[in-house]
Amino acid sequence: xxxxxxxxxxxxxxxxxxxxxxxxxxxxxxxxxxxxxxxxxxxxxxxxxxxxxxxxxxxxxxxxxxxxxxxxxxxxxxxxxxxxxxxxxxxxxxxxxxxxxxxxxxxxxxxxxxxxxxxxxxxxxxxxxxxxxxxxxxxxxxxxxxxxxxxxxxxxxxxxxxxxxxxxxxxxxxxxxxxxxxxxxxxxxxxxxxxxxxxxxxxxxxxxxxxxxxxxxxxxxxxxxxxxxxxxxxxxxxxxxxxxxxxxxxxxxxxxxxxxxxxxxxxxxxxxxxxxxxxxxxxxxxxxxxxxxxxxxxxxxxxxxxxxxxxxxxxxxxxxxxxxxxxxxxxxxxxxxxxxxxxxxxxxxxxxxxxxxxxxxxxxxxxxxxxxxxxxxxxxxxxxxxxxxxxxxxxxxxxxxxxxxxxxxxxxxxxxx
Amino acid sequence: xxxxxxxxxxxxxxxxxxxxxxxxxxxxxxxxxxxxxxxxxxxxxxxxxxxxxxxxxxxxxxxxxxxxxxxxxxxxxxxxxxxxxxxxxxxxxxxxxxxxxxxxxxxxxxxxxxxxxxxxxxxxxxxxxxxxxxxxxxxxxxxxxxxxxxxxxxxxxxxxxxxxxxxxxxxxxxxxxxxxxxxxxxxxxxxxxxxxxxxxxxxxxxxxxxxxxxxxxxxxxxxxxxxxxxxxxxxxxxxxxxxxxxxxxxxxxxxxxxxxxxxxxxxxxxxxxxxxxxxxxxxxxxxxxxxxxxxxxxxxxxxxxxxxxxxxxxxxxxxxxxxxxxxxxxxxxxxxxxxxxxxxxxxxxxxxxxxxxxxxxxxxxxxxxxxxxxxxxxxxxxxxxxxxxxxxxxxxxxxxxxxxxxxxxxxxxxxxx
DNA sequence: TATGGTTTATTTAGTCCTGAATAAAGACGG
DNA sequence: CCGTCTTTATTCAGGACTAAATAAACCATA
Numbered sequence: 001x002x003x004x005x006x007x008x009x010x011x012x013x014x015x016x017x018x019x020x021x022x023x024x025x026x027x028x029x030x031x032x033x034x035x036x037x038x039x040x041x042x043x044x045x046x047x048x049x050x051x052x053x054x055x056x057x058x059x060x061x062x063x064x065x066x067x068x069x070x071x072x073x074x075x076x077x078x079x080x081x082x083x084x085x086x087x088x089x090x091x092x093x094x095x096x097x098x099x100x101x102x103x104x105x106x107x108x109x110x111x112x113x114x115x116x117x118x119x120x121x122x123x124x125x126x127x128x129x130x131x132x133x134x135x136x137x138x139x140x141x142x143x144x145x146x147x148x149x150x151x152x153x154x155x156x157x158x159x160x161x162x163x164x165x166x167x168x169x170x171x172x173x174x175x176x177x178x179x180x181x182x183x184x185x186x187x188x189x190x191x192x193x194x195x196x197x198x199x200x201x202x203x204x205x206x207x208x209x210x211x212x213x214x215x216x217x218x219x220x221x222x223x224x225x226x227x228x229x230x231x232x233x234x235x236x237x238x239x240x241x242x243x244x245x246x247x248x249x250x251x252x253x254x255x256x257x258x259x260x261x262x263x264x265x266x267x268x269x270x271x272x273x274x275x276x277x278x279x280x281x282x283x284x285x286x287x288x289x290x291x292x293x294x295x296x297x298x299x300x301x302x303x304x305x306x307x308x309x310x311x312x313x314x315x316x317x318x319x320x321x322x323x324x325x326x327x328x329x330x331x332x333x334x335x336x337x338x339x340x341x342x343x344x345x346x347x348x349x350x351x352x353x354x355x356x357x358x359x360x361x362x363x364x365x366x367x368x369x370x371x372x373x374x375x376x377x378x379x380x381x382x383x384x385x386x387x388x389x390x391x392x393x394x395x396x397x398x399x400x401x402x403x404x405x406x407x408x409x410x411x412x413x414x415x416x417x
Numbered sequence: 418x419x420x421x422x423x424x425x426x427x428x429x430x431x432x433x434x435x436x437x438x439x440x441x442x443x444x445x446x447x448x449x450x451x452x453x454x455x456x457x458x459x460x461x462x463x464x465x466x467x468x469x470x471x472x473x474x475x476x477x478x479x480x481x482x483x484x485x486x487x488x489x490x491x492x493x494x495x496x497x498x499x500x501x502x503x504x505x506x507x508x509x510x511x512x513x514x515x516x517x518x519x520x521x522x523x524x525x526x527x528x529x530x531x532x533x534x535x536x537x538x539x540x541x542x543x544x545x546x547x548x549x550x551x552x553x554x555x556x557x558x559x560x561x562x563x564x565x566x567x568x569x570x571x572x573x574x575x576x577x578x579x580x581x582x583x584x585x586x587x588x589x590x591x592x593x594x595x596x597x598x599x600x601x602x603x604x605x606x607x608x609x610x611x612x613x614x615x616x617x618x619x620x621x622x623x624x625x626x627x628x629x630x631x632x633x634x635x636x637x638x639x640x641x642x643x644x645x646x647x648x649x650x651x652x653x654x655x656x657x658x659x660x661x662x663x664x665x666x667x668x669x670x671x672x673x674x675x676x677x678x679x680x681x682x683x684x685x686x687x688x689x690x691x692x693x694x695x696x697x698x699x700x701x702x703x704x705x706x707x708x709x710x711x712x713x714x715x716x717x718x719x720x721x722x723x724x725x726x727x728x729x730x731x732x733x734x735x736x737x738x739x740x741x742x743x744x745x746x747x748x749x750x751x752x753x754x755x756x757x758x759x760x761x762x763x764x765x766x767x768x769x770x771x772x773x774x775x776x777x778x779x780x781x782x783x784x785x786x787x788x789x790x791x792x793x794x795x796x797x798x799x800x801x802x803x804x805x806x807x808x809x810x811x812x813x814x815x816x817x818x819x820x821x822x823x824x825x826x827x828x829x830x831x832x833x834x
Numbered sequence: 835t836a837t838g839g840t841t842t843a844t845t846t847a848g849t850c851c852t853g854a855a856t857a858a859a860g861a862c863g864g
Numbered sequence: 865c866c867g868t869c870t871t872t873a874t875t876c877a878g879g880a881c882t883a884a885a886t887a888a889a890c891c892a893t894a
Contacts, residue, residue, distance in 0.1 A: 012880095027842075027843095028842075028843065029841075029842050029843075037881075037882090038881070038882050038883075039842080039843070039844085040843090040844075040845080040846095040881080040882065040883080040884095041880080041881060041882075042843090043843060043844055043845090044844095044880090044881090060889095063840090063841075063842095063889080063890050063891070064840080064841065064890095064891095065839080065840050065841065065890080065891060065892090066839080066840035066841020066842065066889075066890060066891075067840075067841050067842040067843075067888060067889040067890055068841085068842075068889070068890065069841080069842060069843090070842080070843085147734075147766060157766055159764065203645070204644060204645045216732065218732070218733075220637060220642055225637055225733070226734070227621060227733055227734020227735065228620070228621045228734055228735060228736040229734055229766070229767075230734070231731075231734040231766065231767065232732065232733055232734040233732065233734075234731040234732070234734070234764065235728070235731060235732050236731075237731045237764050238727070238728035238731055238732070239724050239727055239728060239762040242724075249764040249765070250764075250765065251761070251762060251763075251764065307656050307659075310655070310656055311652070311655035311656060311728070312732065314648075314651040314652060314653075314654045314655055315633065315635070315649065315650065315651070315652050315655070315729065315732065315733075316635075316642070316644055316649055316732075317564075317643070317644020317645055317646055317647070317648040317649040317650075317651070318644065318645060319645040344668070345656040345668060346668075347576065347651070347654050347666040347667075347668065348666070348667065349564060349574050349646070349648065350646075350648065429850095429851095444872070444873095445872075445873065446871075446872055446873075454851075454852085455851065455852050455853075456852095456872080456873070456874085457851075457852065457853080457854095457873095457874075457875080457876090458850080458851055458852075459873090460873060460874055460875090461850095461851090461874095477859095480859080480860050480861065480870090480871075480872090481861095481870085481871065482860080482861060482862090482869080482870050482871065483859075483860065483861080483869080483870035483871020483872060484858060484859040484860055484870080484871050484872040484873075485859070485860060485871085485872075486871080486872060486873090487872080487873085
């Protein structure tokens with residue numbers, strides 16, 4: 001409650017690495033300012049990192065009126081991470097470099113309902129790892145559509161996957177002998193956004209995802225809000241209409257059941273806009289082609305989303321809302337209903353809240369998951385627990401080859417509470 | 418000697434005082450555990466505080482198998498704080514001791530719409546201060562129904578008061594020459610709950626207030642969530658019904674317009690349950706007397722509140738929800754609709770979320786405001802800014818003059834609730 | 835070309851805090 | 865009564881970090 005003393009040096013060392021990964025080469029002076037430590041300490045820390053071979057001194061940067069800065073950059077071979085997205089019918093992988101860039105990606109069919117789902121995902125992941133580079137693999141980040149007890153534990157509850165207390169983290173750790181961090185996929189996306197995206201400039205923002213499900217990642221004071229059981233941001237189950245359609249969660253009329261992908265398809269089918277087996281793609285095509293009824297489906301969804309988001313903005317008072325997810329492909333149709341509904345539902349002092357829609361890529365979810373690993377350096381609140389410490393250790397150890405210590409398991413670091 | 422250069426030590430020093438105020442006499446060992454610092458440091462810090470006369474060594478507590486603890490207690494004369502609640506038609510004051518207990522209180526008529534409102538409240542406050550005790554006055558806490566930019570600044574936006582960018586903090590500071598902290602009243606209440614109430618045992622909880630308005634105080638990781646402009650928790654303006662009654666904010670169908678006090682009275686009048694000038698008290702009396710139509714008004718409000726709260730629980734994943742406010746007087750009627758609506762709208766993993774209804778007193782709002790001052794010791798995140806530092810300085814300075822005060826026994830600290 | 839101004843990096847002295855060892859003070863069982 | 869155990873409090877050596885002074889490197893300008 002009072003002060004967090006602790007072994008902060010470790011966090012600081014790798015916060016430098018993370019900053020360089022996210023921002024590119026930086027001078028010691030800028031690093032000290034960015035990380036809010038004294039220049040003296042920065043000299044000390046970078047000396048160690050240079051000696052360890054994790055950092056390299058680059059060219060001098062042109063002077064800005066005084067002594068020119070000697071830039072420091074990451075040594076590219078310092079590490080990489082793998083991100084995994086688990087969906088009901090497939091898993092997606094990406095491999096990212098230490099600076100956050102995607103090196104390669106893949107997607108494989110997968111059945112989350114199979115009894116062998118854990119060994120299946122392990123095997124697929126093993127194959128993906130095998131095809132990877134030679135630089136040290138720092139860890140695995142896994143994103144799931146559901147609640148995760150702790151990132152460093154990885155017990156998953158997910159209605160969408162039909163999983164109940166599934167030990168994803170423990171299994172993968174045991175099988176792969178790598179640090180594994182598991183998190184709700186929207187929260188992982190919010191962390192990625194904070195590290196590499198628009199969120200860099202904001203301390204308080206909301207990541208709103210539309211697609212199969214409807215979700216929110218909540219960032220407060222620069223940190224993702226997880227809630228007591230890791231289930232914060234489940235806005236897809238905000239009750240809207242007690243007589244509405246059945247939701248995967250068992251209740252009726254949840255937001256997600258109405259404007260999630262399945263909900264939109266259902267509405268479109270009922271209205272005869274798409275066929276009995278028509279999908280969201282057909283609906284979007286129709287809307288794009290000028291079908292007003294099809295466009296109305298999106299627009300009405302946008303209207304509802306706008307009203308719900310207004311409630312969230314009143315509740316959380318964010319500086320900006322970042323819209324992401326597969327559904328953004330049809331955002332031009334959503335926005336027609338969304339914007340007026342949002343603005344007219346806000347109290348005057350919030351009416352100017354910013355909304356940004358970012359471009360979406362197929363591997364964005366997996367990239368978000370990978371950022372769980374790359375974000376551990378920032379983890380001064382110990383969200384990642386002992387797995388985060390493991391990642392940091394790997395970052396430091398890989399640089400000193402003589403440290404060929406035998407396979408020793410992570411010392412059970414007695415997680416408090 | 419009195420003023421320490423480092424803010425960190427300062428925070429720790431007063432965290433001790435706050436803990437003793439909230440928890441009563443405590444041993445050094447327990448303090449070290451509670452504040453998460455080493456016993457060594459605790460010895461050091463308490464030595465200083467004892468020398469400064471802020472702490473006193475009390476009787477030995479019975480041994481628990483080992484060396485018996487020497488309890489430390491607050492010296493009651495170390496300070497007091499004043500809390501102010503500003504409402505559209507009155508202001509309320511309380512004076513609290515350093516342990517959080519109410520020493521005296523008052524309520525005065527007031528017109529927030531008058532052009533002289535700031536000088537009015539200043540004058541009333543001046544009079545209240547004049548009637549107070551002789552122990553050092555640490556500062557003033559002010560609770561307002563609206564958004565406050567920063568506690569240490571005190572620029573207020575409030576639809577309920579009809580205030581726009583009113584410099585409450587600056588004015589009071591200038592006129593009274595005391596530290597002044599201003600905060601949204603529900604947030605202040607949440608802080609009080611965290612310091613002295615049920616919230617002591619929870620890191621993540623929601624304070625839900627029903628009464629004139631509907632509000633929420635959001636506590637995440639033990640800290641009140643303010644949002645980027647200090648307006649988080651404004652759940653009263655969550656849009657419910659686009660065709661609903663007009664709200665003070667200018668929109669239609671806000672939650673507060675429907676189930677806030679005025680909304681309930683409006684409904685009751687429309688249904689002929691109370692007269693044209695009937696108030697909420699008449700409605701409650703009718704319901705208490707067995708009038709089913711009157712009870713239904715509350716029950717329906719409870720139903721709506723339960724559904725909205727379910728959305729909040731999904732969004733924020735709190736451990737417990739604490740219900741407060743004048744409206745709790747009729748909670749027995751609310752709960753009839755509230756409980757089933759809440760539980761049936763929650764996804765299964767959240768269905769067990771705890772809900773506690775605490776007893777409400779007239780001066781609770783003002784007491785919450787006062788806790789802004791008493792909470793500054795906990796303020797490691799610097800929420801209170803320079804005003805918080807001022808409070809801490811006053812706490813330390815006042816003790817120095819008569820440093821040779823004899824070992825006096827501190828009176829037993831009462832539990833404030 | 836000397837002089838001063840600016841920005842970056844390092845060194846130095848000192849503060850805050852911790853972990854570990856030690857002392858203090860009782861309970862308890864034989 | 866004695867030794868052992870447990871819990872509390874203090875002392876001490878050392879690590880992390882900072883502020884301030886200093887050094888280093890460049891620019892501008894009379």
